[in-house]
Amino acid sequence: MSSRILVIALLACSFGARADFRVFACEPEWADLVRALVPEANITVATNAWQDPHYIEARPSLIAAMRNSDLAVCTGASLEAGWLPALIQRAANSRIAENREGLFYAASYTHLHQPHDHVDRSMGDVHPEGNPHFHLNPHAVPEVMDGLVKRLPQVAPAEEIKVMRALHLRWKMRWEQSQEHWETLMPDLRGMKVVVQHSSFDYLLRYAGIEAVLDLEPKPGLPPTPSHLNRVLNDPRLADASVIVISPYQDPKPAQWLAERAGLPVLVLPTTLTEEEETDTLPELITYILTSLSNFNPKQNAVSAVNGH
Ligand SMILES: [Zn+2]
CATH class of the missing domain: 3.40.50.1980 (Nitrogenase molybdenum iron protein domain)
Known part of the structure; x- marks a missing residue:
């Protein structure tokens, strides 16, 4: 007992x-x-x-x-x-x-x-x-x-x-x-055009009024190929893009290849949470992605340049 x-x-x-x-x-x-x-x-x-x-x-x-x-x-x-x-x-x-x-x-x-x-x-x-x-x-x-x-x-x-x-x-x-906070970021994002690699950010880009004009993937889910990258390089829509967005798990070389030839920056954005404080919850991750993108909006930079003088 x-x-x-x-x-x-x-x-x-x-x-x-x-x-x-x-x-x-x-x-x-x-x-x-x-x-x-x-x-x-x-x-x-x-x-x-x-x-x-x-x-x-x-x-x-x-x-x-x-x-x-x-x-x-x-x-x-x-x-x-x-x-x-x-x-x-x-x-x-x-x-x-x-x-x-x-x-x-x-x-x-x-x-x-x-x-x-x-x-x-x-x-x-x-x-x-x-x-x-x-x-x-x-x-x-x-x-x-x-x-x-x-x-x-x-x-x-x-x-x-x-x-x-x-x-x-x-x-x-x-x-x-x-x-409500994301809404305040919208004026800095709407109308922006970006190059992506895969559809990972599609919903958020659409939400923010950002257009993915070109994709480094020849077909959704397929890795970039030299012939497809050449097509992207020669596509007139590339001129409208202000940044190439990729994810940390993707090989950066295709994006870098295009970036050098097109004179565009490459932005690596996590598609999911990390251990870092600014991206360790879902709302913070979304804020981080939107804020990071807004830094590459040429309209935004033009405004800061005018204000700086
Ligand atoms: Zn997918």
């Missing part, structure tokens, strides 16, 4: 008072949303800003994390088609499977742009669902957050979600404040 009480006491000590809620986030942006609702969640993030989220290796550590998780939060819309199905299969976690509560696809909660325009290199075909990089769409993120708020009570211990609704309200208020 007394030994049984001792065992229970030891268990209570070693595991703490609260049940552990384990989450597998395919990308850092979804970890950020989960953390905002359940700050104590134990989250494993599969990718980082220096990795291409389309092509992740199903490493043993990721399989183990998936096996031990209560919930997986991923983008869906075939973004992870090259690696997530294998990961789920090898983890063999009965809670996390297609059509189970433990597998949350953010794409199910928002409307995607440009269906039929997203090619996956490994599969060599077109993703019918549309552009899956909607975590940089200021209108889409609150919709995903609403979906998470509905899903969490089904998969998380009751004590973990006690304050979830209050935290959701706080998050929504902060998001709205951020949107």
